Amino acid sequence: MEECVATTLRFQKLTDLSVKDKFCPVTDLDWTDIPRKDVPWMPFELCSLFGTPYWNNLSPNQMLTLSQLEMINLFSMTLRGEKEIQADLLEYLYLPEFADDSDYLSILLGEESDHILMFGKFCRMHFGRVIQYKHVRLTQFADKKIATLNAFLQTLVAEEILTFYNVEIAKFVDAPNLVRKINERHYKDESRHIAMGRQVVRSLWSKLEADLSSEMLQNYRIYVGRFIRFFIADLANVEIYKIIGLANPLKVKIAVEREKFSNLDTFKPAAKIQKYLLSVGIA
Numbered sequence: 458m459e460e461c462v463a464t465t466l467r468f469q470k471l472t473d474l475s476v477k478d479k480f481c482p483v484t485d486l487d488w489t490d491i492p493r494k495d496v497p498w499m500p501f502e503l504c505s506l507f508g509t510p511y512w513n514n515l516s517p518n519q520m521l522t523l524s525q526l527e528m529i530n531l532f533s534m535t536l537r538g539e540k541e542i543q544a545d546l547l548e549y550l551y552l553p554e555f556a557d558d559s560d561y562l563s564i565l566l567g568e569e570s571d572h573i574l575m576f577g578k579f580c581r582m583h584f585g586r587v588i589q590y591k592h593v594r595l596t597q598f599a600d601k602k603i604a605t606l607n608a609f610l611q612t613l614v615a616e617e618i619l620t621f622y623n624v625e626i627a628k629f630v631d632a633p634n635l636v637r638k639i640n641e642r643h644y645k646d647e648s649r650h651i652a653m654g655r656q657v658v659r660s661l662w663s664k665l666e667a668d669l670s671s672e673m674l675q676n677y678r679i680y681v682g683r684f685i686r687f688f689i690a691d692l693a694n695v696e697i698y699k700i701i702g703l704a705n706p707l708k709v710k711i712a713v714e715r716e717k718f719s720n721l722d723t724f725k726p727a728a729k730i731q732k733y734l735l736s737v738g739i740a
Contacts, residue, residue, distance in 0.1 A: 467656060468561040471649045475564045480642060482575035492583060492633035497524035499531075499626045499636075505693045505713050511703070519701045526584075526697045528636060531622055532576040533588035534691055535643070538615040539569045539576070545608040561653060568646045575639055590691060596680055602668065603677060606661040610739070613654035614685055617730035620647045659737050666738070681739055685727060689718050 492498060497520070504523050506512045515523065543566055550566075551559045580587045598604040623644035627637050666674065693713040698706030721727045734740035 468558055468653065471653055472561045472564055474649055475561075475568065475646075478645065480568075480571065480646070482571050482578070482642075486575070486638055486642075487635065488578070488582070490633070490635045492525075492636055494525065495521070496631055496633065497521055497629075498528040498632050499524050499622070500629050503527075503622060503625060505717070506709075509713060509716050511709055511712070515701075522701050523697065526700060527692075527694070528626070529580055529584045530588055530692070530694050530697060531619065532580050532639075534590070535615075535619050536573055536576040536580070536587055537590050538612075538619065539573045542566075542569055542612045542615070545612060549605065549608070558653070558657065565650055565653065568650070572643060572646070575642070579635070579639060588694065588696065595684055595687060600669075600673075602661070602665055603673075606658065606665060607677075609654055609657045609661065610681065611684060611688075613651065613658055613733075614681075614688060614730055616647050616651050616654060617733070618685075618689060618726045620644045620651065621726040621729065623647070655733060658739075662737055662739055678739055681734065682721065685721060685730070686714075686718060689724065689727065690714050692718070 501507055501520060501524060504512070504520070504527055506515065506523065512520075546562060546566060549555045550562055555562065577587055598607055620643070623640040626632055627641035627644060629637065665677075690710075693710040695706045695710050698709050703709050718724055721731050731740060
């Protein structure tokens, strides 16, 4: 009972913060402030090729273009994630087991709609389109309790990883103002979403631990690791490598995934979610 009351109070605080920090991407961002093409849009250290042999072979212009196109890719990945979040979480809105969470979930879904508009508008204005990704489910879970946990956990994974980039880019003074403002806005909202997601995932996992066999729990842990690697693989984009003039872009993508993304313990953008999953017992 005490835990339920504490959770309700936390979600009420998140609701109050969202109301206080209300934002409209159409009117609160200056869309006439066109990002310059002669400056990087993200720190080079965040580019997928940085730290690999391919980076040293890039020209200064290729480095600039890569930073700009990978900003578009990051926004496109985020937009895809926002759409999947809406599809997944709408299913649970105001169900009895989520009754106490649903007021804030409704606000969260509204904020995700604003993010979709924000990222979609930027990508269309400055790349002509949003980079598309197929919606792939690695596994369809027959157990409804696991499926519910997975909807919230995959949402949390996407938010934690992409917010790492938002925070770093928002404080990158060389980036264009509009780019920094969009990243700053997103991580402000996502910090609240992450707080909620961590609470829900922890609660759902603790219930599963009591109900499922150790084998089923371990199989799910393995799945989560696969999903995280699958998600971050899209940070290395074949189309972008082709645009900047790399030979055999698919080979480059495979090499980047192997060299930078394979070890989740050393890949910085995954550090927070890995630490959280370890603390909960999912990793």
